[in-house]
Amino acid sequence: MRLLNTITLKVIEFVTERPSYAILSHAWGSQEIVHQDTEAEGGAPSSIKAGWKKIRGSCALALKDGFDWIWIDTCCIDKTSSSELSEAINSMFRWYRETEICYAYLEDVPPLKYAPVIGFQDLTETFLGSRWFTRGWTLQELVAPRKVDFHASDWSFLGSKADLVGIIHKHTMIDKEALKGVGNLSNFSVWSRMQWAASRETTRVEDTAYCLLGIFDINMPLLYGEGDRAFRRLQEEILRTIEDYNLMAW
Template sequence: MRLLNVRTLQLEDYVGSDIPRCSILSHRWEDEEVTFLDLVGGHYSEMKGYRKVRNCCRISKNEGLKYTWIDSCCIDKSSSAELSEAINSMFRWYRNAAACYAYLSDAASRTTTKVEDKAYCLMGLFDVNMPLIYGEGKKAFQRLQGGIMNHSDDDSIFAWSHYQEEYTGSISGILADSPRCFSIMNEIDCDSELGAGSSNMFKILENYVKLQLSNMGTVRSFLHDPIDSLSLICRVSDSSGSLISTVREEYPEDHTVLDATIGVLQCRAKLGRVVLLLHEHGTGLYSRYHFDGHLYFVQDSVEVRPPEILKILLYQRQDHDDPYMPIPAIRLDARVARLGYRLWATSTASTPDAEHKGACWLRARRGSGYLLFENRRSPEWPPFMLIYRYEPEDNHFKVYCGLVPEDFMPDDAVEASHEVEFQSSCELSELRVQVAENKHLVIKVRVKSNYCDIILLLQ
């Protein structure tokens, strides 16, 4: 049996039963796998498959194993006799290995009949025992993460991002709601050189975790940085997308973004350490702030401060009196273009909904906002304004709509709620505003689990 030395990356042959303890890698072959000939010839460091080999060796070494076996590079497939022997012996080798590593690529996107089973089917993988409680929803996956944290100090458990547009700009606990939040985990490595793997890296208390992070300061503190460090904080999924370019283009006056704290985890993406944006509650407690739905990393060329201990909430706060409680997103579906109306101005940035043509997402970070529509095709049709306000007691938005004067400007929006006669969704589930003879604007409000649909129709 030919084994790979995890320290030297040299192949060593063992005969008979005198085979040392080793790990074994179960994997799917992809492009540019490192083969036996590549390894012997030393021409493998630039191959895509080398990262897989390197990570397998790193994990094996961390677990005290000196050798590993990987079929792609430990079998000389030019020898039919050796290939036949390996195929016939493979089951025994897998069974006798000290550890078998497998990349379960479907765990993040797995579908189950019951939402709790997305967590329960992973219990064995992470060696976590916990009671099965059906009806608790996403809390099952959060309990699983808590169980993992009780016997692991790997920071990469915090390296997740929301995969849905409606979470953009939201504030949450540090625990993910779903395995899908870890869909980019193949880009993340635990970094033992930075300290992960040492004891007591983080400590779980009643409703928060004490976590060692390198605190870089707030986004605002870097806006006029001569080194322009924020340009070196980039998206894990697309390193050309920098934090500073997004802030300057889309959120130049958003204080929630500007006041967010930049915390650096002790785990890595390909080109640098993973970054979390944190919202401080003013009581020494922090929450995760989901800037734009992406996970970021800071390039290695940026010098970061030594780690310090921060207290980060495990779960989303449910106190309606908390001014920082996450506010649901709004999905605006304005079906008014066929009669010439278009969105003229809005109090917050909008993001197109990739799944619904013509719809967009709005993040009401301050709990309220406005939308102005005008009709350039038919000037005799008056502009109208829609105001939305979040009602925490009901956990959804109340919508107000009314016609505004021809010379109405966005700067007048603040005073408009006092001067314009508005209909309100407080009294009606559907609003109707006459915009022309025999033509009405119809506004429907539909409350979802974590967002609110506002649908505009002309009838």
């Protein structure tokens, strides 16, 4: 597992023991900082890309909270290595579960200070309407961590998962117990877990399956290019371990 140092902005690999760390959850943009960017110019990510502001913002937030290390998917995984990418995606749920805190950055949500102007009800609707709540990958990033703090476009605090569990449950229909990030998701039926993901989208068709590996505690190799077969493989792997024939309706 690679972690980004919040002071030096260098990415370091930890093979065995690793320090406590924060995690960033976000909806990807078009100019994200990738692993190769962190190796340029002495380890500092490229300031040319728009994603640089996201790196700086999340590191500043983590450092303020006392964390020297943060995991950010865009730059802590070498996606040019298919084996590393596969290992990372199969480990990702565990990494989110073991983090001290997850910062959910909602780039399309204005800060709370504008609530008196636009109205608290409108701000709540904007929060729940964020692109972050529509993405497939952010499902596990919502349910796996014990603690999730939501931040607006300027990195100001919007609220914690614990504080907002009621409206998040109502909007996503994810069970409140699952949202707490402490129990075993096997306590929830396959049907329920599939329902959590039903309205979410991924850029690549294979990721519709791959983003659910941790939700179902499944490990399987990634084969980008296989298309819809990825979801059929996921179904087969689930059926090997869970007797739930409602799955075949998906």
